[in-house]
Amino acid sequence: NAGVMQNPRHLVRRRGQEARLRCSPVKGHSHVYWYRQLPEEGLKFMVYLQKENIIDESGMPKERFSAEFPKEGPSILRIQQVVRGDSAAYFCASRGGGNQPQHFGDGTRLSIL
Amino acid sequence: AQTVTQSQPEMSVQEAETVTLSCTYDTSESDYYLFWYKQPPSRQMILVIRQEAYKQQNATENRFSVNFQKAAKSFSLKISDSQLGDAAMYFCACNNNAGNMLTFGGGTRLMVKP
Numbered sequence: 001n002a003g004v005m006q007n008p009r010h011l012v013r014r015r016g017q018e019a020r021l022r023c024s025p026v027k028g029h030s031h032v033y034w035y036r037q038l039p040e041e042g043l044k045f046m047v048y049l050q051k052e053n054i055i056d057e058s059g060m061p062k063e064r065f066s067a068e069f070p071k072e073g074p075s076i077l078r079i080q081q082v083v084r085g086d087s088a089a090y091f092c093a094s095r096g097g098g099n100q101p102q103h104f105g106d107g108t109r110l111s112i113l
Numbered sequence: 114a115q116t117v118t119q120s121q122p123e124m125s126v127q128e129a130e131t132v133t134l135s136c137t138y139d140t141s142e143s144d145y146y147l148f149w150y151k152q153p154p155s156r157q158m159i160l161v162i163r164q165e166a167y168k169q170q171n172a173t174e175n176r177f178s179v180n181f182q183k184a185a186k187s188f189s190l191k192i193s194d195s196q197l198g199d200a201a202m203y204f205c206a207c208n209n210n211a212g213n214m215l216t217f218g219g220g221t222r223l224m225v226k227p
Contacts, residue, residue: 031213033213033214033215035215035217040220041219041220042117042204042217042218042219042220043158043204043215043217044217045214045215045216048212048213048214055212056212056214059214089156091158093158093215095213099146099165099213101146101148101160101163102213102215103160104150104157104158104159104160106155106156106157107156107157107158109156
């Protein structure tokens with residue numbers, strides 16, 4: 001009964017490179033959320049996806065950031081041309097239908113050199 | 114827009130004693146849920162307890178209970194018989210009923226003294 005799986009656990013990139021963060025939701029969950037946590041802060045909502053659709057991306061920067069949740073395969077958060085300020089922990093959460101609570105993955109810690 | 118405020122950056126408690134973590138929130142939703150999450154040094158986000166706003170009865174999970182004051186928009190977490198393993202960051206959160214995305218407070222670091 002696997003929970004939310006995120007990989008990689010740690011990702012190091014140089015400024016200007018691309019970062020791809022992957023999230024496999026709990027089996028049967030069709031709702032996926034991405035959050036960002038800066039050091040010593042709470043999590044901030046970025047984007048909410050349902051299979052193949054972006055439902056709400058109001059928390060995601062307009063440039064360089066994109067997210068997808070294809071019909072097959074994991075959800076991907078993509079950050080192009082990374083900058084130092086992108087260094088953070090990125091958490092994915094999934095939930096089933098109705099008002100079920102979100103289950104979180106262990107996060108990906110992104111470090112930008 | 115929703116806001117969640119945790120006014121205590123740090124709290125400490127003696128092992129076996131009781132501690133209360135504060136949280137206030139603001140939302141325009143009529144139906145919503147409130148949550149407490151625990152984040153140990155491993156950085157996992159662990160759901161501790163959940164409260165449905167339309168329920169007057171305070172939620173309880175073993176040693177964890179909440180004091181939900183809807184009119185005051187207050188949602189505090191009480192940890193009884195504190196254990197060393199309770200040491201962690203604790204985050205209060207409120208969901209947006211439309212999409213269920215969570216708004217988190219800034220967190221309270223709980224230290225447990227042996």
